[in-house]
Amino acid sequence: MSALEPPIRQEFLYELAPAEPASLQRRLPVAQRLWRQGWLRKSVLLTVLALVWELAARWQDNDLLLPTFLQTARAFAAGIASGELLRKVEVSLAVLVQGYAAGIALAFVLTALAASTRLGRDLLEMLVAMFNPLPAIALLPLAMLWLGLGNASLVFVIVHAVLWPLALGTYAGFQSVPTTLRMAGRNYGLAGLPFVVQILVPAALPAIVSGLKIGWAFAWRTLIAAELVFCASSGKGGLGWYIFQNRNELYTDKVFAGLAAVILIGLAIEHLLFATLERATVQRWGMRGA
Numbered sequence: 001m002s003a004l005e006p007p008i009r010q011e012f013l014y015e016l017a018p019a020e021p022a023s024l025q026r027r028l029p030v031a032q033r034l035w036r037q038g039w040l041r042k043s044v045l046l047t048v049l050a051l052v053w054e055l056a057a058r059w060q061d062n063d064l065l066l067p068t069f070l071q072t073a074r075a076f077a078a079g080i081a082s083g084e085l086l087r088k089v090e091v092s093l094a095v096l097v098q099g100y101a102a103g104i105a106l107a108f109v110l111t112a113l114a115a116s117t118r119l120g121r122d123l124l125e126m127l128v129a130m131f132n133p134l135p136a137i138a139l140l141p142l143a144m145l146w147l148g149l150g151n152a153s154l155v156f157v158i159v160h161a162v163l164w165p166l167a168l169g170t171y172a173g174f175q176s177v178p179t180t181l182r183m184a185g186r187n188y189g190l191a192g193l194p195f196v197v198q199i200l201v202p203a204a205l206p207a208i209v210s211g212l213k214i215g216w217a218f219a220w221r222t223l224i225a226a227e228l229v230f231c232a233s234s235g236k237g238g239l240g241w242y243i244f245q246n247r248n249e250l251y252t253d254k255v256f257a258g259l260a261a262v263i264l265i266g267l268a269i270e271h272l273l274f275a276t277l278e279r280a281t282v283q284r285w286g287m288r289g290a
Contacts, residue, residue, distance in 0.1 A: 102159045127164075166211040176204065182199065
């Protein structure tokens with residue numbers, strides 16, 4: 001054997017024990033398998049919180065200050081059965097959808113300009129620095145003066161609440177797009193709006209979805225606060241007006257029922273709409289861990 005040839009190593013063959021049939025493999029106990037389910041753990045936590053609420057209310061023994069969980073549940077069920085609570089939810093969601101959609105459209109226009117031109121970038125940075133720290137609810141008196149006491153004033157402040165955090169998050173996502181993707185888009189001759197839609201938006205999707213979630217939360221809180229404080233909704237108040245009216249009439253259980261409706265709608269939007277959107281896009285395309 002030549003000195004330049006590698007040495008020949010002896011090969012070994014190891015016999016592996018046959019795998020156990022699936023029916024004989026050990027399984028986790030039922031309790032452990034159930035506890036691995038996220039929905040079950042969250043349900044247990046909610047049950048514990050409801051129990052603590054019930055005990056605290058019974059210890060307080062003052063329905064005017066803190067109704068029990070059972071009283072709030074009965075008031076909530078009565079509001080649903082009578083249709084009153086559902087009508088308030090319908091009014092609030094109708095206004096919210098209008099303002100939220102308009103805010104998304106304006107945010108896309110601003111970020112597309114910022115990603116395409118230097119002047120658009122300067123404009124976006126200046127507007128975000130000026131208006132993002134300004135609370136949306138502080139603009140409601142001016143909106144009511146300019147647009148009246150109808151839904152238009154509510155839509156105005158919702159647009160303000162959605163626009164700046166969404167534009168800021170989307171533009172930050174655009175800036176984090178790798179240079180190689182940008183160069184690939186330029187090599188295919190993409191520029192302007194096609195470059196933004198086909199290259200920047202898919203690459204920045206995690207940041208965009210996060211901005212949508214933040215904008216939704218800001219819009220929902222702003223709407224409830226506007227209805228609660230100023231009651232501006234053309235005489236057809238939403239959930240905020242429902243809470244305000246029952247507080248004046250000292251129906252504290254109905255006040256808590258209205259607050260519960262606000263929370264439940266927020267949970268439904270988070271876990272049904274945005275979670276489904278993330279699974280169908282971000283997680284499916286491998287842009288974030290499942």
